[in-house]
Amino acid sequence: TMSFCHNVVNISCVNSSWSNDVRASLYSLMVLIILTTVAGNLIVIISISHFKQLHTPTNWLIHSMATVDFLLGCLVMPYSMVRSVEHCWPFGEVFCKIHTSTDIMLSSASIFHLSFISIDRYYAVCDPLRYKAKISILVIFVMIFISWSIPALFAFGMIFLGLNFKGAEQMYYKHAHGSGSCSVFFSKTPGVLAFMTSFYIPGSIMLYVYYRIYFIAKGQARSINNASQQLQIGLEEKNGISRNKERKAAKTLGIVMGVFLICWCPFFVCTVMDPFLDYTIPPPLNDALIWFGYLNSTFNPMIYAFFYPWFRRALKMILFGKIFQKDSSRCQLFLESNP
Structure with a gap:
């Protein structure tokens, strides 16, 4: 099969060894992932922007x-899709740097947001009376600023200053740079640094915070149960509600953590190990693991939003074009006391 890379630029490109059928299947799957990611997150953006509530x-x-x-x-x-299927990079060297930097920045920023959301949820569940005073719009703004700026500085600094391959220049030119490819490449120290910054630190914060939330929520539910057992008058259903809420909260947290770890752990572990294994991890495996990480961005809107009834109502209104009606932004999506 004639690789599309050969038609675009005359570079010594490793011709995609896959048949046209395999490539067509891969393109179809990746286009589906891209469209789901774009659509899901766009609906969250429109919902939150549009509805005042x-x-x-x-x-x-x-x-x-x-x-x-x-x-x-x-x-x-x-662009990652073309690189993954064609086994080469037809978009030039400068754009390779821009793409790699943007990739690292946005993937890390997504993980940073997840860990800040866990901190926000911690205060909401564990200190509900002081939550509004502690997590003000200014605090949220600072969280958002950190989530965008640190990954941006880290990613663009690393790639454009060439710090990512410090100490492994020969390997870099042979592996990542040669044969018209454009893969994310780290030498030992920068690899460990990337692992710590983009995954280990925010991931550990999430794990610790969700662990705390789970036990505090359990304790709260137990004390409500004990109190209601002492009263035992007409509180049977309240008991059920608190147990239900506790179960639902635990389930949501379990899914959030599970999806995050399943999606990102394999890629970051391989990235940090590769330089120590003399870059023996095959590029197709690395590529597959990057796509696994991307899936976290596909699932985020499903986990965070589809768990909330308000999101389902907002989704219905968007799909049926009701958001174009007068005063639709003031529509009540949930009762104020129970979002």
Whole structure:
């Protein structure tokens, strides 16, 4: 098969060894992932922007994360798709640097948002009386600023200053740079640094915070149960509600953590190990793991939004064009006391 890369630029490109059928299947699958990511996150962005009732500090954090994931779907994934299927990079060296930097920045920013959302949820569940005073719109703004700026400085600094291959220049020119490819490449120290910054630190914060939330929520539910057992008058259903809420919260947290770890852990572990294994991890495996990581951005709107009844109502209104009606932004999506 004639690789599309050969038609675009005359470079010594490793011809895609896959048959046309395999490539067509891969393109179809990746286009589906891209469209789902873009559509899902776009709906979250429109919902939170449009409905006045959703203008809460927490939701602006979710809105910002959806923006990151939306941009990843629009700006990064389509080019990664060509690289993954064709086994080469037909878009030139400068754009390779821009693409790699943007990829690292947006993937890291998405993970940063997840860890800040966990901190926000911690205060909401564990200190509800002081939550509004502690997590003000200013605090949320600072969280959003950190989530965008640190990954941007880190990613663009690393790639454009060539710090990512410090100490492994020969390997870099042989592996990542040669044969017209454009893969994310790290030498030992920068690899460990990237692993710590983009995955280990924000991931550990999430794990610790969700672990705390789970036990505090359990304790709260137990004390409500004990109190209601002492009263035992007409509180049977309240008991059920608290147990239900606790179960639902635990389930949501379990899914959030599970999806995050399943999606990103394999890629980051391979990235940090590769330089120590003399770059023996095959590029197709690395590529597959990057796509696994991207799936986190595909699932984020499903996890965070589809768990909330307000999101389902907003989705219906968007799909049926009801948001174009007069005063639709003032529509009540949920009862104020119970978002």
